[in-house]
Amino acid sequence: MATNFPASLDTLTNPTSSDSLSSPSHSAQHANVNDAVEALQAKVGADSSAVTTSLDYKVADHASRLTTLESAPAPTGGLVYITKATLSGASVSFDNVFDSTYENYVIVMSDVSASASVGMYFRLRASSSDAAFTRYYWHQHEGQYNSSSYQGRNGSGVTYFHVLPQVQGTSTDVAATTITVYQPALAKYTGINHDGYEANVGRNIVKGAGFYQNTTVFDGFSLVLTSGTFSSGTCFVYGLATS
Amino acid sequence: MSHIKIIDGKTGVTVEREMNADELAQQEADAVAHAEYETAVAAKEDARQSAIDKLAALGLTVDEISAAFGLENN
Numbered sequence: 001m002a003t004n005f006p007a008s009l010d011t012l013t014n015p016t017s018s019d020s021l022s023s024p025s026h027s028a029q030h031a032n033v034n035d036a037v038e039a040l041q042a043k044v045g046a047d048s049s050a051v052t053t054s055l056d057y058k059v060a061d062h063a064s065r066l067t068t069l070e071s072a073p074a075p076t077g078g079l080v081y082i083t084k085a086t087l088s089g090a091s092v093s094f095d096n097v098f099d100s101t102y103e104n105y106v107i108v109m110s111d112v113s114a115s116a117s118v119g120m121y122f123r124l125r126a127s128s129s130d131a132a133f134t135r136y137y138w139h140q141h142e143g144q145y146n147s148s149s150y151q152g153r154n155g156s157g158v159t160y161f162h163v164l165p166q167v168q169g170t171s172t173d174v175a176a177t178t179i180t181v182y183q184p185a186l187a188k189y190t191g192i193n194h195d196g197y198e199a200n201v202g203r204n205i206v207k208g209a210g211f212y213q214n215t216t217v218f219d220g221f222s223l224v225l226t227s228g229t230f231s232s233g234t235c236f237v238y239g240l241a242t243s
Numbered sequence: 244m245s246h247i248k249i250i251d252g253k254t255g256v257t258v259e260r261e262m263n264a265d266e267l268a269q270q271e272a273d274a275v276a277h278a279e280y281e282t283a284v285a286a287k288e289d290a291r292q293s294a295i296d297k298l299a300a301l302g303l304t305v306d307e308i309s310a311a312f313g314l315e316n317n
Contacts, residue, residue, distance in 0.1 A: 082252050083250060083252040083255065085248065085250045085257065087248075088246070088248055088259075089245065089246030089247055089248045089259065090245035090246060090247065090262070090270060091245075091247050091248070091262075091266075091270070092247075092248045092249075092250070093247065093248070093249045093250070094249075094250050094252055095249060095250070095251050095252065096251050096252045096253040096254075097252035118277070119277050119280075119281075121273060128249075130266075130269065132269050132272075149313065149314070151284070151288070153280075153284065158276070159272075159273075159276070160273070160276075162280075220252070224270070224273060226273050226274050226276075226277035226278075227274045227277070229245070229246070237252065
């Protein structure tokens with residue numbers, strides 16, 4: 001019997017102590033084992049095999065590709081994903097997202113709704129604590145779809161950035177905003193720029209900017225509702241690659 | 244009690260817990276500050292609308308009020 005390996009596994013007949021040399025054929029037994037061993041060797045391959053179907057060739061090829069991948073430089077340019085979270089509870093905090101890896105960051109929130117019509121604050125954070133100090137300075141414009149005029153709001157020496165004035169308590173009238181955070185992990189003033197909308201009765205468009213007047217090094221931030229809890233929303237955090 | 248959710252960007256670990264005393268105090272302060280701010284914004288809006296109404300009563304058209312004072316009805 002010629003070996004079936006590697007297409008399928010062989011079923012070899014073992015002789016018993018009472019069998020004669022002719023049945024099963026002694027020579028055929030050796031021939032079958034020899035064929036099977038040769039098929040195994042062909043499948044495994046000799047050292048540095050150039051046979052592309054051999055295991056030796058495949059293992060060496062994969063090891064080489066893995067080494068290439070591991071030694072490849074990290075991606076450069078553009079946004080680099082750091083983390084994300086579903087919004088829930090009265091506030092959501094992110095620790096250890098700002099560090100020396102990036103200088104500036106982009107935070108994107110969408111599908112944001114709350115248990116009632118409330119505002120949402122953005123607060124910087126260091127060593128797992130919110131920086132709720134009177135060092136936030138900001139201005140924001142709110143426009144409405146049915147008017148070309150806008151309403152300005154400001155905060156001068158308050159304890160928060162006010163990024164969404166009217167998060168709504170419905171699942172359809174959601175809000176979204178993108179916040180760019182400048183140099184939070186450097187010993188400089190941290191700045192923000194935000195741009196979002198609130199799909200509520202007034203259909204607000206919200207734009208604003210501000211800074212934290214202190215050289216605190218921050219490693220995170222908090223999203224704080226002025227009352228109630230988040231009903232929905234997702235927050236993505238990205239670093240802006242420096243090269 | 245109010246829940247706070249904390250995500251660690253390095254480890255990926257998420258902790259959800261009740262706010263501690265300091266966090267609760269800050270939450271209450273935020274609610275008061277926001278209410279005061281909204282009251283002030285509403286008062287400003289009322290004053291703006293009052294000005295529009297008075298100018299209209301003097302005979303100015305909506306376009307004239309907008310052109311001269313930058314005030315528009317919402």
